[in-house]
Amino acid sequence: MEFEQAREALTEIADALPYEIYNDLNGGIVLVPYVQMDAKGIYTLGHYHFNPMGLGRHITIYYGSIMAVYGNYGEEFILQKLKETLYHELTHHIEHMAGDKTLERKDEIDMAKIMRDAKKERYRHGKI
Numbered sequence: 001m002e003f004e005q006a007r008e009a010l011t012e013i014a015d016a017l018p019y020e021i022y023n024d025l026n027g028g029i030v031l032v033p034y035v036q037m038d039a040k041g042i043y044t045l046g047h048y049h050f051n052p053m054g055l056g057r058h059i060t061i062y063y064g065s066i067m068a069v070y071g072n073y074g075e076e077f078i079l080q081k082l083k084e085t086l087y088h089e090l091t092h093h094i095e096h097m098a099g100d101k102t103l104e105r106k107d108e109i110d111m112a113k114i115m116r117d118a119k120k121e122r123y124r125h126g127k128i
Helices: 003-015 065-069 073-100 103-126
Strands: 027-031 047-053 056-062
Touching: 003 027, 003 047, 003 065, 003 073, 027 065, 056 065, 056 073, 065 073, 073 103
Parallel strands: 027 056
Antiparallel strands: 047 056
16 A cells, blocks of 8 residues: 555545534644664554643654554555554544543553563574
8 A cells, every 4th residue: 555545545434423523633744654662672553642842732753663563464454554553543533632541551452562572483483
C-alpha cells in the first residue's frame, strides 16, 4: 500500500467516526511517512500527543512503522492496522480528556511483556 492510499484510507476511517470524538483534538490526525522506534527498538505505530504549552492535542500515525511491521501482509490487513492504530490513539485522547489512564496502564503492561519475551528469546539464543 502506497503512502497516498494509506492517507486517503485513514481519512475515510476518521470521517466515519462521530465528530464529537475529535473535541479538543486541535492538531488533528497526521499520517507521517517515516518509521518511529523507541529506545529499545520497538516500532511505534501511533502516538497521542498532548502539550498544553505548545501544539495542544494531536495524533501521529507512523506509516513507515506500519509498513515495516505489516508491509508483507495484504492491503486489507494493513487497512485494519491503520484503523486499529487510529482507534487506539483516539482512546488515549478520550481517556486523557476524562482523566482516565486505563489504556496507558494497559500499554505499560503490554510493553513490559514484550520486553520480557524479547529477553527470553535473546537468552534462548545465547545473546545475553
